[in-house]
Amino acid sequence: MSPEFALIHKHFTRPVTNATLGVGDDSALVRITQGCELAISTDSLVAGTHFYPDTDPERLGHKALAVNLSDLAAMGATPRFVTLAITLPAVDEAWLAAFTRGFFALADQHKVELIGGDTTKGPLSMTLTVLGEVPAGRALRRDGAQVGDDIWVSGELGGAALGLAQVQGLAQRDNEGSQSALERLYQPQPRVGLGVCLRGVANSAIDVSDGLLADLMHICERSTLAAEINWQDVPRAQALAAFSEDRQLAFALSGGEDYELCFTASPSQRAVLSALAVGCGIALARIGQTQAGAPGVQVFDQHGQAIKLPAAGFDHFSATG
Amino acid sequence: MSPEFALIHKHFTRPVTNATLGVGDDSALVRITQGCELAISTDSLVAGTHFYPDTDPERLGHKALAVNLSDLAAMGATPRFVTLAITLPAVDEAWLAAFTRGFFALADQHKVELIGGDTTKGPLSMTLTVLGEVPAGRALRRDGAQVGDDIWVSGELGGAALGLAQVQGLAQRDNEGSQSALERLYQPQPRVGLGVCLRGVANSAIDVSDGLLADLMHICERSTLAAEINWQDVPRAQALAAFSEDRQLAFALSGGEDYELCFTASPSQRAVLSALAVGCGIALARIGQTQAGAPGVQVFDQHGQAIKLPAAGFDHFSATG
Numbered sequence: 001m002s003p004e005f006a007l008i009h010k011h012f013t014r015p016v017t018n019a020t021l022g023v024g025d026d027s028a029l030v031r032i033t034q035g036c037e038l039a040i041s042t043d044s045l046v047a048g049t050h051f052y053p054d055t056d057p058e059r060l061g062h063k064a065l066a067v068n069l070s071d072l073a074a075m076g077a078t079p080r081f082v083t084l085a086i087t088l089p090a091v092d093e094a095w096l097a098a099f100t101r102g103f104f105a106l107a108d109q110h111k112v113e114l115i116g117g118d119t120t121k122g123p124l125s126m127t128l129t130v131l132g133e134v135p136a137g138r139a140l141r142r143d144g145a146q147v148g149d150d151i152w153v154s155g156e157l158g159g160a161a162l163g164l165a166q167v168q169g170l171a172q173r174d175n176e177g178s179q180s181a182l183e184r185l186y187q188p189q190p191r192v193g194l195g196v197c198l199r200g201v202a203n204s205a206i207d208v209s210d211g212l213l214a215d216l217m218h219i220c221e222r223s224t225l226a227a228e229i230n231w232q233d234v235p236r237a238q239a240l241a242a243f244s245e246d247r248q249l250a251f252a253l254s255g256g257e258d259y260e261l262c263f264t265a266s267p268s269q270r271a272v273l274s275a276l277a278v279g280c281g282i283a284l285a286r287i288g289q290t291q292a293g294a295p296g297v298q299v300f301d302q303h304g305q306a307i308k309l310p311a312a313g314f315d316h317f318s319a320t321g
Numbered sequence: 322m323s324p325e326f327a328l329i330h331k332h333f334t335r336p337v338t339n340a341t342l343g344v345g346d347d348s349a350l351v352r353i354t355q356g357c358e359l360a361i362s363t364d365s366l367v368a369g370t371h372f373y374p375d376t377d378p379e380r381l382g383h384k385a386l387a388v389n390l391s392d393l394a395a396m397g398a399t400p401r402f403v404t405l406a407i408t409l410p411a412v413d414e415a416w417l418a419a420f421t422r423g424f425f426a427l428a429d430q431h432k433v434e435l436i437g438g439d440t441t442k443g444p445l446s447m448t449l450t451v452l453g454e455v456p457a458g459r460a461l462r463r464d465g466a467q468v469g470d471d472i473w474v475s476g477e478l479g480g481a482a483l484g485l486a487q488v489q490g491l492a493q494r495d496n497e498g499s500q501s502a503l504e505r506l507y508q509p510q511p512r513v514g515l516g517v518c519l520r521g522v523a524n525s526a527i528d529v530s531d532g533l534l535a536d537l538m539h540i541c542e543r544s545t546l547a548a549e550i551n552w553q554d555v556p557r558a559q560a561l562a563a564f565s566e567d568r569q570l571a572f573a574l575s576g577g578e579d580y581e582l583c584f585t586a587s588p589s590q591r592a593v594l595s596a597l598a599v600g601c602g603i604a605l606a607r608i609g610q611t612q613a614g615a616p617g618v619q620v621f622d623q624h625g626q627a628i629k630l631p632a633a634g635f636d637h638f639s640a641t642g
Contacts, residue, residue, distance in 0.1 A: 024463070025396070025462055029358045029359070037341055037351065037352050038352070039349070040404060041348035042439050042448075044408060044448065071347040072347075075347050075350070087370075115361060116362060118363050123443065123446075125408060125446065129363060129404055139342070222345065
């Protein structure tokens with residue numbers, strides 16, 4: 001066995017129980033539950049673009065899987081399997097051991113099996129493909145929003161963006177809640193359980209990865225409607241209170257990486273959603289409504305005045321991205 | 322729509338006919354044919370490791386998909402869907418257009434749908450995940466070889482390795498067959514149809530990506546048996562005839578990247594395989610036998626003498642890799 005394969009074998013091969021065949025053949029083999037559709041999502045994390053090369057590998061292992069599971073959560077899918085393609089400048093046993101520790105801890109929590117992958121020499125990056133199951137026809141899609149839906153968001157927003165600003169030296173780190181902001185950045189928790197519970201309740205959903213405004217805009221575009229948000233109803237990380245209104249708007253609405261779920265549901269589902277929030281132990285905030293109109297998101301203050309919005313979302317190829 | 326998403330939309334979004342939902346949501350949705358297992362394989366191609374950064378993007382688009390489809394062929398799976406995560410140093414419309422032209426030409430040939438992906442800024446690389454279907458329990462696995470099986474290989478070997486040596490200036494380019502060697506390197510044809518036909522005929526299979534010796538060794542290890550190969554029976558690219566015996570051995574047995582299928586089958590299947598070769602229009606050569614014993618591959622000359630073997634396979638992390 002060559003060093004490359006020995007490396008893969010040591011760090012990534014674990015016995016599979018749900019898959020028919022795991023790591024070690026030309027492909028993996030899995031069986032899909034009858035009556036289910038397969039939800040498939042792929043995300044890359046590239047050093048220098050998505051994370052600093054010296055990021056703690058255990059946190060990186062967690063986050064790489066978390067952002068992919070978040071996509072399945074936004075579809076209401078139950079995660080089942082994952083493949084991991086990882087590119088490394090050199091073999092670093094300690095780094096790999098820490099990365100896989102973070103990766104498998106989250107995988108075990110969600111009963112996701114690693115069934116295949118690739119280990120390659122090159123600039124540090126990783127690409128994961130996650131596979132989940134959802135009963136046929138019941139997935140939460142971006143194109144399902146109806147005019148007159150309530151707009152909801154889970155948890156709180158802005159924490160991850162504040163954490164990133166702290167790491168970059170663009171925000172002070174000594175206020176109350178700084179640590180939890182860093183946790184949000186490094187250890188996002190995909191809302192997998194919530195996503196499954198939203199099947200049959202929400203009309204559309206997306207995960208907040210690029211910022212609420214940018215992500216809600218995707219729902220508007222795919223569902224061909226407009227959205228209005230009430231700023232005072234947007235739940236935000238406690239630590240944001242130390243910052244100006246403008247920076248709070250930027251962190252909470254355009255910051256991204258919080259990996260909460262934004263979804264729309266008929267007003268008739270309000271009681272169900274209140275109960276669901278208690279059942280899942282996750283706060284759910286009703287922050288606005290969808291309306292007939294050209295795709296667009298408007299934000300209003302407590303006086304009903306439209307707020308000028310910060311630039312929307314994160315663009316990997318923009319001059320500042 | 323941000324520039325990044327406009328880019329993805331323009332180059333990678335095509336209407337899907339087999340998937341329930343394609344590019345443009347948090348995940349794709351697909352339905353799997355009842356009674357089938359899903360075969361899943363992931364491979365990365367990294368600039369500087371797997372290809373030169375200035376490689377013709379149309380050829381690269383073909384090859385990136387071809388090497389992944391080859392993995393499905395080795396399982397006897399019918400390709401259905403693919404995801405593509407691509408990392409680019411900068412937006413290059415002409416490059417992307419050429420890449421997708423090569424990619425989609427091969428995808429259309431095999432009726433594979435692109436259902437999702439990710440476009441990221443960073444060092445040039447791409448990771449594909451292919452999904453195929455195979456009737457439950459009928460996949461060709463590496464661990465299915467039986468003692469006394471014939472060992473077979475499709476097509477001819479060594480062409481891609483010779484092509485690479487030509488590109489690297491390590492072999493002359495003026496002999497007959499040089500051009501076809503380069504074609505093997507740049508435009509490998511995954512043996513998808515052959516793989517499907519080998520279901521129920523072959524006991525084990527692998528695709529020749531790292532070199533026949535290294536790949537056959539994987540079958541030996543997973544099936545816990547030994548393999549003997551007769552060098553004179555190994556089909557090799559015509560252009561190899563211009564080289565010394567040692568270089569022919571290296572090209573044909575250790576070169577890799579030919580993406581032919583190596584498989585084992587009971588001697589009782591010889592007539593079936595002869596007919597199958599005619600039906601598929603692909604030469605099939607019987608090159609040796611499996612035997613009881615510790616995993617290992619031995620190669621014999623026409624006098625029955627063991628041949629000292631060149632170093633086995635390609636190792637991404639070796640000093641020379």
